Amino acid sequence: MTPKRIGFLGFNHVIASHLTGPADAFTAAALDDGFGNRLPCYEVCTIGLNADPFSSESGMIFQTQKTLRTAPPLDTIVIPGGPGLRSAEVSQTISDWILKRFATTRRIASICTGIYGLAPTGLLDGRQVTTHWRVATDVARRFPKLRVDYKRLVVKDGPFYTSTGLTAGIDLSLALIEEDYGRQVAIAAAQELVTPLVKRELGDGICEPSSYDSQPTDRFGELVAWIIRNLNADLSVEILARRACISQRHFSRSFKSVFGTSPSEFVENLRLNEARRRLSTRQKTLKSVATSVGFKNADAFHRAFEKRFGTRPRRFTEATETFSEPAPKLAVVGH
Numbered sequence: 170m171t172p173k174r175i176g177f178l179g180f181n182h183v184i185a186s187h188l189t190g191p192a193d194a195f196t197a198a199a200l201d202d203g204f205g206n207r208l209p210c211y212e213v214c215t216i217g218l219n220a221d222p223f224s225s226e227s228g229m230i231f232q233t234q235k236t237l238r239t240a241p242p243l244d245t246i247v248i249p250g251g252p253g254l255r256s257a258e259v260s261q262t263i264s265d266w267i268l269k270r271f272a273t274t275r276r277i278a279s280i281c282t283g284i285y286g287l288a289p290t291g292l293l294d295g296r297q298v299t300t301h302w303r304v305a306t307d308v309a310r311r312f313p314k315l316r317v318d319y320k321r322l323v324v325k326d327g328p329f330y331t332s333t334g335l336t337a338g339i340d341l342s343l344a345l346i347e348e349d350y351g352r353q354v355a356i357a358a359a360q361e362l363v364t365p366l367v368k369r370e371l372g373d374g375i376c377e378p379s380s381y382d383s384q385p386t387d388r389f390g391e392l393v394a395w396i397i398r399n400l401n402a403d404l405s406v407e408i409l410a411r412r413a414c415i416s417q418r419h420f421s422r423s424f425k426s427v428f429g430t431s432p433s434e435f436v437e438n439l440r441l442n443e444a445r446r447r448l449s450t451r452q453k454t455l456k457s458v459a460t461s462v463g464f465k466n467a468d469a470f471h472r473a474f475e476k477r478f479g480t481r482p483r484r485f486t487e488a489t490e491t492f493s494e495p496a497p498k499l500a501v502v503g504h
Contacts, residue, residue, distance in 0.1 A: 171429035172212040173244040180253045185225035187249030187280045194342035197361035250282035264289040278330035280338040288312040296326040354390040400462045441477045
C-alpha cells in the first residue's frame, strides 16, 4: 500500500513536542502483514519555510526535509504551535501557502497555537475550533468569525482539525489514525508510545475518535491481516466487501482511496509476493505454491509472476537453487 504523507510545518520558535510527539504517533501506526512485518501507514515529512534549519522554543535544532516551495503532494498538513507564529510575516507566509494547497489536501490540522497559522486563511470562518486556554480570548478577538471552545481538546469541523495543549497533538494524531485505519491500529500505535488512547465524554473534552464521521476504512486494518492469512481462499471483491460489512461499490472506492490500488490488484500482489517467498524454500513445487496462495490456474500464475517480477517462476526457482547450493567439499588426500 502507499503510505499517506503527513506534512509538518516547521519555523523558528516552534514548540518541539508539537512536532516530535505527533510525528512519532504517525510513525508508530502500521499494519501487520501476517508474517511479523510492518506496513507503514504514514510517511512523515518536515517542511520548513526555507531550506535553513529552524530552532524550537526550547533550543532544539531541526533540519527540514522539504520547503514550502519543494513540498510534495500531501494527504494531511499539520501546523504545530509556537511563539514564532506571532510574527505577522511567518503566519502570513504559512497561511498563503495553505490557501494554495487547500484544494489538493484532504485535511488540515493545527496544534494549540498553530491556529495562528491557519485562522488567517479564512478557511475556519464559521467553524468550531479549539486552542490553548491562555490564548483563546486573543484568538476570538483577532478572528471573530471563529467559534472558539477552549474546553475541548480536539475539534473536527469538516476537513479541519484543531487541538489544544502540549499532549493534545498526540491525541489529535491518534484520532486521525483511528479515522483512517480503525481503532485497533490507533490502539496499537498508542501502545507503541505507551500512552492511552484518549476517551472522554463530549462535555469533558475530546470527541471520542470513533464518534467522528469515520469512513469504512476503519475496517481495513484488520481486513489486510485476514487476507494475508487466507491467501488460498476466495478473495473476490464481493467476499471482501461482505467481510468488511460495506457495499461492494462503496468498498472498492474506499479501498482504493486508502491503498492506492484496487482490491483485486492488492490481493494479487500479496499472493505473488508470498509465492516468491515460498519458492525460495526448497522442496516446494510450482503447482503446490501456486495453489497455496490462491492461484487455481497454473498458466495464470506463470503470467502474473512474470509480469510482476520479470521472470518465469521456474527460472526463479532454478536461480534460487543454484545460488543456495553449497560449494562442493574438497577431498583431502592423506600422505
